[in-house]
Amino acid sequence: MSQIPKNAKPLGEYLLLKVVETSLVSTRYLAKKIKEVQLDGEIILEDKELWVEVLASEFANDAAYRRKFIVEAKDAKDNSTSGALPVLDVIMTSNKLAVIYPKIESEALSNTQLKVGLTLYEVQQIMQPVADALDHFHDRGIVHGLLTAKDIRIRKNGDGVLTRMGIHKQARWMFSSIQSEEGLAYRAPEQLGNKKIVGEEGDRYAFAMIVYELLSGNLPWDSKLKEEAVLPLKQQDRLLPLSTNVVRVDAELQACLMQYLRNSPNDRPKNCTIFMQVLNEAIVREEQTAEIPNVDPKVLERAQKKVSALDEKLAELERKISAKEGKLAEAKQQWKQSKERAERKYEEGLNSWNDRMAKGHELLQQMEQDYDSAWSKLAHWFSQSKKEEERLKLEAAKEEFQELRKEYEKTREKSEIKLKEVMEKADLALQAVQRKILNELRPMRLEQSSLEEQLMELGEVHPKLLGFRAKKTFSRADVIVGRSSIEMILLPRGTFIMGAKDADQHAEEEEYPAHKVVFKKPFWVSVVPVTQGFYRAVTGTNPSSFQGVHRPVETVSWYEAARFCNTLSLREGLTPAYEVDADEESEIRWNKKANGFRLLTEAEWEFAAKANRSFLYSGGEDVDLLGWYSDNSEDTTHQVGLKQPNVWGLFDMSGNVWEWCWDWKGRYSDRVAMAPAGPDEGLGRVFRGGSWNVDFSLLRISYRGFERPNNRMDNLGFRIARFPGRK
Known part of the structure; x- marks a missing residue:
């Protein structure tokens, strides 16, 4: 039996063993539940360690707060979530209010973590559970009210966990009773003005301030400023942008984070999930743009x-x-x-x-x-x-x-x-x-x-080391046939908006409505269109009108592109993606469980071309830097990979040759689509990307062309893809 400290003190059914942490609002104790008090006065405790959050006496003695506390604590207990410490019990005496939480193996956000600046991935791991928890409670009308960095603890696996939920709902009276306000840096302007409004918008403001501090190691103002000089900066939206304190910062991430720190609560995003989505996309972009390591x-x-x-x-x-x-x-x-x-x-x-x-x-x-x-x-x-x-x-x-x-x-x-x-x-x-x-x-x-x-x-040594066995997104693999090869890259799963933007003056009716598309698994795609050299190595033929080993193959029908994919799959020991009727070649079915080579779907093509950006063309807005078209091609195709790639490293997505896709041509729906593959039939198969002999407006990512699948054109080729899986 463990020895009870001399300064331990009882509170209801619990024995407070020692102080863990103090704040102006509460004191956290390490505690255990009392199992039995023997006749000789010896106290027997249960084995399980707990945290008891004892609120400051100002709250315990406030009748209005006590009434709110009962409702708040019960709501938090009934609506627990994995990202926050669950409320196990509540203690109410004539002069004490306390909340019982389980003790978890964790540590507080250290000053080191807050001052050095963490990576995007580290911040994502800490704050994703916290964001989920805040949104969970906000949906149920529960507000933290006094969120600071001290309210976040780090589990052994690196995940963050939110503490002190269940004691601060609508606590306007708190601020009038506290003479020296704690955690001023994290408070929203409306919490510091005369009205002292406490709501979920303030929680999200504090959440964003903690993220800012974790990413930069600083707060968004000059550290020499006194506290009274900070409030006007918040009220006038004059906080320092993240780029002031971080050398390399993702533009979309910075814009989103600073939106949460706006003075007006109405201007802030409506949940924390929005920011986490932007953060996750920034992590992907960071991986995409990372250079291939120069390994010894x-x-x-x-x-x-x-x-x-x-x-x-x-x-x-x-x-x-x-x-x-x-x-x-x-x-x-x-x-x-x-x-x-x-x-x-x-x-x-x-x-x-x-x-x-x-x-x-x-x-x-x-x-x-x-x-x-x-x-x-x-x-x-x-x-x-x-x-x-x-x-x-x-x-x-x-x-x-x-x-x-x-x-x-x-x-x-x-x-x-x-x-x-x-x-x-x-x-x-x-x-x-x-x-x-x-x-x-x-x-x-x-x-x-x-x-x-x-x-x-x-595989971390070099992105090409594992080939198609790699699981890390943006890994690379070479498909080698004889002396010819083609490089492929593993694109991430993700979500994007497919279709033309309203502001696109060249957009046609069939490019609307813009709609959300979701991919739940990653896929490999070739960095360039299939070249004539690679096509000849696989099939033994080269039907192209403009000859050149490193030029894209063209003058191939959709059926010939599908047969090429199956031939390459069989050569590489993969399950062919396409099932072809022996008697009727036009009847082709896609086995989506197969890991063989295939054509991109129309949605996959647009996802790859956009690469988490909103440009008109794949890789930017300057079409001459990105692709070959009627004004710069000199009426011919060109060697692949000569123009600038998009951010994911894909070349010739705009211009040079159109690229066959799997889909039959069909109309868009405004509903969310899960990895769509087009209708079951149509007037023709889709092709995308523009070509050497068309106007620049047709090189736009959202433009949709189609052609009968047995037709061949000297400006139409294809790019290959496949799902992950070794065999």
């Missing part, structure tokens, strides 16, 4: 050797796992066959008896009908002996049928018991095999998982 050749060589060694181990392990899984599948097949044989035997026996029963019943019915017929009744009137004879025959037939029925019931019951025994025996046999094989597979799969983790760690 010796380090890269060692890493490649480790990858090769791990590949060999994984291949051997996969063979063993496959053999075990084959045995398991064989056992399941035998189990299925045993059951089918038993059911068939049971049904055959039952059918035989059913035939006998049907014939017996039919014979009995015929005898009954004959006995009751008019002719029989007339004969019986003339001869009583004949009537008695036929009655006895009928009774004997009935008894015989009853005996047959009894025998049938016994036989059926025995057959059902036998069937059940056979089924149970088959189940037990399968379960025994499953236990044995699964016990053998378990350590193999653990080893497989460990080896794959080691591979993923090696």
